[in-house]
Amino acid sequence: MSIESFRQIVVPPQNPLEAGKTDDWLDVERQVGLSLPLDFRNYINIYGSGYLCEFIWVFNPFAANRSLNLFKQLKTRLDALREIKQQLPGDVPYMLYPERGGLFPCGATGNGDCIYWLTVGKPDEWSIVVNESRGPDWERFDLGLIDFLEGIMRKTISCSIFPSDFPHQPFRFRDPNSTRQP
Numbered sequence: 001m002s003i004e005s006f007r008q009i010v011v012p013p014q015n016p017l018e019a020g021k022t023d024d025w026l027d028v029e030r031q032v033g034l035s036l037p038l039d040f041r042n043y044i045n046i047y048g049s050g051y052l053c054e055f056i057w058v059f060n061p062f063a064a065n066r067s068l069n070l071f072k073q074l075k076t077r078l079d080a081l082r083e084i085k086q087q088l089p090g091d092v093p094y095m096l097y098p099e100r101g102g103l104f105p106c107g108a109t110g111n112g113d114c115i116y117w118l119t120v121g122k123p124d125e126w127s128i129v130v131n132e133s134r135g136p137d138w139e140r141f142d143l144g145l146i147d148f149l150e151g152i153m154r155k156t157i158s159c160s161i162f163p164s165d166f167p168h169q170p171f172r173f174r175d176p177n178s179t180r181q182p
Contacts, residue, residue: 003042006150010171016048017175018062028061031071033098037123039146040106049176052149053167056115057176058107068176070106077105077114091136094118094129103129106145113161117145132161 020028020041029035040058049063059070066072078096081103085092095102097119107115112133117126118140128141128148139161141148151157153171 003039003046003146006043006146006153007046009150009153010052010173012046013048013050013173013175016046017050018060018064019046019048020044020060020062024062028070031061032074034104034119035123037117037126037144039124039144043146047173050173051110051176052173053153053171054174055110055162055166056107056149056152057109058115058145058149059105063176065176073105073108077116078103088136093138109133109162111163115148130159130161137161 022045025036025041043058044060044062047058049060049065049068051057057068059073060068061070063069074097081092081096085096094116097104101118101120103116104119105114106117106128109115114131114133116129116131118129119126124144126144128143128145130139130141131137137160139159141151141157141159143151143157148157152159152162153167155167
């Protein structure tokens, strides 16, 4: 699967809001301190800020809205996990970025579930890990972000943390101003 395959099932906006440009990514990666997966960069360049099927948000380093901004969510989500890990160590079975191989948030759902990269290996080899909202359940997928999203849309994979009726058609990408943020 690829961004081109994904575009076949989820039509990108004609004028994406807060889309990235190739030249912008070096500064983003310098700020976060690591390279980011190519599929993620392509997704943000093509789709910009918005949500999939009225449920999944991919964090965007160019988003003005702090609920969607990768930098703001990186701090917010990891600070919350650090606190949980300190109080209930068994509830967070992974290391956290910037630890080597730690979790790095890349998205969220309308239910408050968080989607992370597990930063083991090269960026294009990172797995996806989903954590249920306000709970200890985790599910790992040895797929990149686009392969994960496409697998969910095509129902070739399922995430037990997501609602059983998700996704529903038509598969749409919408502007973030058309609904509430995660």
